[in-house]
Amino acid sequence: MRLNEGILSGHWMKLVLVLGIFLLLAYLVTPFRVADYIIFCIFVLGFDLLYGHMGKLSFGHMLYLGTGAYFGLFLGNLIGHNPLSILLFGFLSAFLLGLLVGSIAVRTSEAAFALINLAFNQVGYFLVLVPLNPWTRGDDGLPVPILNVGPIDLNVPVHRFFFFLVFLLLVLYVLSRLIDSPFGLLMHAIRDNELRVNFLGYDALRYQWVNFAISAGIAGLAGAMFGLNYGYVTPSFMDPHRNVEVVFASLIGGSGNLLGAVLGGIVYMLISNFIADIIVRWELFLGVILLILVFRFPRGIWGFVSRFSQGRNRT
């Protein structure tokens, strides 16, 4: 039983498609750059779990990205410098913080939800920048030790690319299963009408809370991966002003769809990487694109594609 859009709804089909897209991208743009895209796509996937699938727009998801990056590094360093332990602790720390913040945040909705997350993000950014300065070294940032995972040498761009790609496919598979599960259906039901979900006897708040934490955890994983990819962690990983990036990517691709999220991540990265080289005023260009998207294609590229492929208007 599947309620997703017609084509490419099988779990494996998605993985194969995404694998193909990224191999093609790596061939066209070099694996060194595409490693960045992969991680950003994971971040968008995590964000979209909250926004697209549950209908709650957070404006403070950078908090979890930064938490994952910092705590992954700190705790990972305690147990050797294994990259896998950095990733694991990145996920766990952001997940726990998500549980903590989420217990307050999910009680609000709409504008209040967006802004209370922004508030927490601002507080986290401040904590990292000033009171925790002795540990985080503020704007100077921290170096991330990059070691091998078995035969994979993370200092080689091609190895790094495949290492991250495996994680993207893993996240994609888990999320794909999650969204088709009763839990995922409940998320969609909450997005469509929270009140009715409560009437059916479910405690909607509790499900939202868990989903918030999962979404935060995935953002933390992405943060730890960014740290591994760049070889350093700075407070800019948590900068509240950068929250719009992930919101934009999610909208460009089409919210509420896994492939849409991946597509949005890629397109946003391509725009911000390459348009800046061609057009000096790329922010203006991005602004115009976003306005066109909001008013003409509010369901994003994926929404447009899937509507086109089905040949009829489904809203």
Next chain:
Amino acid sequence: MIEVFFYGLTVGGILYLVSIGLSLTFGIMKIVNFSHALVYALGPYILVSYALKGGESYILGSLLGVLFVIPIGYVVERFVIRRLYGVGIDLAIIATYATLLIGVDVIKFIWGATPIPVSDPVGSYLMLFHSRLPLYRVTVVLLAIAVHFFVLFFFRKTMVGRIVVAALEDEDGVRSLGISVGKYFSIVFVLGCCLAALGGVLYAPITAVHPYMGLSILLLSFAVVMVGGMGNLAGTFYASLFMGILMSVAGRIWGPVADTIPFIVMALVIAFRRRKV
């Protein structure tokens, strides 16, 4: 200590000017309007270019800055905000942020990205209880209070204001009386833009003029509006003065915390408020 309070009042006054428009947009349309930061930055830029053209009078330059945002505000309202009726808050945030991106890039194109300093137009001091208060800041506070009374008058006594207040309470009710709420709202929106530009012009001599100057004060204004209550003007007034003083006092005790404390207050208010927004 009087100085600290007074500096807080200055910041609070500016925050109030910026928050009025936000609060009304919030209250009427349930929209988080990021493009407010654009008009806030445009006002000072007009002032700067007026000064660069050899204009002497600060007051005239400020007036030009405030008047210049009227057409800008109207265009934004007509082509972006008005079309966001009924769409989700997410799309509204993205659309207004996109407008801000476009506007900021145009500012960078015209005036460049480097910050431009603006000198204190008054320059003298007022002695009060043995503390030296810059006369300019006194003017800012007085002006903010004057604007507050003007706004109160506007919403209580004039027809436009009363229609908007009624629409805040019950929009469908006002609509069914045959009044097109949108038209009155666009007047109030442009007024809010002018006040934001005034806030920007007044704050310019205290900081510097740069393309992103609106963004940080906008985030603070969101905090003010959430604490004061959406669409509640008196609440906004007191919340902004409170936030300003809080920032100033906190900044005196421990400098770096000043920019963060409003968000802590906001999180507490949202978390412990009974009414669900």
